[in-house]
Amino acid sequence: MLVEILLFFCIVVIGTVGELCVTRAMKIIGEMHQFTPAAIVSFIWRAFRVGWMWLGFVMMGVAYFALLGMLSRANVSYVIPITSLSYVVGAIGGRWFLGEAVTRQRWIGVLLVCAGVILVYLGKG
Amino acid sequence: MSVSPKLRFKTYLLISMLIVLGPVGDLLLGKGMRRIGPAADWSAAAILHHGFQILTSPAVCIGTVLLIGFFISYTLVLTWADYSYVQPATALSYGIVALLGRYALGEGVTPLRWGGIAIVCLGVLVIGYTPPRTTVPAVLEAPAEREAETLEPELESVHAR
Numbered sequence: 001m002l003v004e005i006l007l008f009f010c011i012v013v014i015g016t017v018g019e020l021c022v023t024r025a026m027k028i029i030g031e032m033h034q035f036t037p038a039a040i041v042s043f044i045w046r047a048f049r050v051g052w053m054w055l056g057f058v059m060m061g062v063a064y065f066a067l068l069g070m071l072s073r074a075n076v077s078y079v080i081p082i083t084s085l086s087y088v089v090g091a092i093g094g095r096w097f098l099g100e101a102v103t104r105q106r107w108i109g110v111l112l113v114c115a116g117v118i119l120v121y122l123g124k125g
Numbered sequence: 126m127s128v129s130p131k132l133r134f135k136t137y138l139l140i141s142m143l144i145v146l147g148p149v150g151d152l153l154l155g156k157g158m159r160r161i162g163p164a165a166d167w168s169a170a171a172i173l174h175h176g177f178q179i180l181t182s183p184a185v186c187i188g189t190v191l192l193i194g195f196f197i198s199y200t201l202v203l204t205w206a207d208y209s210y211v212q213p214a215t216a217l218s219y220g221i222v223a224l225l226g227r228y229a230l231g232e233g234v235t236p237l238r239w240g241g242i243a244i245v246c247l248g249v250l251v252i253g254y255t256p257p258r259t260t261v262p263a264v265l266e267a268p269a270e271r272e273a274e275t276l277e278p279e280l281e282s283v284h285a286r
Contacts, residue, residue, distance in 0.1 A: 022200060022203075023203055026200060026203045026204050027203075027204075029204065030204065060196075064192075067154065068154065068158055068179065068185070069163070071151075071154050071155045071158040071159065072158040072159065072161055072162055072163045072164075073163050075155070075159075075226055075230070075232040075233075076151055076152055076154075076155035076222055076225070076226040076230065076232065077222065077223040077226030077227060077232045077234050077238065077242075078232075078238070079155070080148075080151055080219060080222040080223070080226075081219050081222075081223065081238075081241060081242050081245050084219055084245045084248075084249065087248070087249060087252060091252075105251060105252075106251075106252050108251055109248045109249065109250070109251030109252030109253075110248065110252065111248070112244055112245075112247055112248025112251055113244075113245050113248035113249060113252075114248075115241075115244050115248070116240075116241045116242065116243070116244030116245030116246075116247070116248055117241065117245060118241070119237055119238065119240050119241025119244060120237075120238050120241035120242060120245070121241075122237055122241075123234075123235040123236070123237030123238030123239075123240070123241055124235075124238070
């Protein structure tokens with residue numbers, strides 16, 4: 001049970017913070033306009049010069065191995081819905097880290113996600 | 126001014142890839158890892174053996190490639206679309222994973238769990254119907270839209286090649 005909580009923490013919290021870091025890096029780099037090989041190489045080069053990108057990658061790597069660990073213990077139809085708790089972390093992180101205004105409707109969506117996760121957990125069977 | 130059709134097409138194409146690559150990747154990881162099972166203990170030998178089993182499992186490897194494809198599509202779409210717009214668009218994937226788990230892996234899904242998954246999808250959709258862009262002040266909107274318009278000739282030149 002403790003292992004399960006720890007693994008879910010890594011997947012949900014560390015994974016989502018990693019995504020937020022990558023998002024921040026991508027916003028710094030800007031939109032990709034051309035899809036020629038040279039443009040793609042230059043784009044990747046610029047991406048790896050942003051520190052947020054590296055931090056994001058490491059955190060997403062940790063989340064990936066935690067996901068593997070969790071999937072070795074439980075069914076995908078149980079594990080994947082629970083990872084939707086990342087929307088809760090996403091809303092809080094978007095609010096505090098990216099400065100997004102989180103509307104009341106969005107909080108309602110977040111609460112629905114939480115309610116759904118509780119049912120999935122109770123329905124473990 | 127509306128967003129150019131090419132930009133819209135590019136966005137929808139990548140979001141469809143997200144919805145397919147994510148669930149199928151998760152499914153393959155689940156299939157592979159369930160066969161391997163948890164590590165026997167935390168000794169170095171057990172962890173090495175476990176790592177070797179994971180690296181040589183075709184299902185885990187293909188699933189990982191698909192999830193990397195998912196991550197690249199996700200990263201690309203985030204260079205022009207908002208995180209809070211893209212993330213909810215993947216709401217369907219929770220339902221798809223559950224269906225695949227049930228019918229492809231034969232997992233037993235209780236009615237309570239189906240209900241929970243449905244509410245999760247609903248919650249994600251409710252989040253999706255909130256304004257997609259909150260960080261850009263009104264004065265910055267016009268240049269952002271001009272950028273979307275100027276994208277069109279560039280994309281056309283790419284297609285012409």
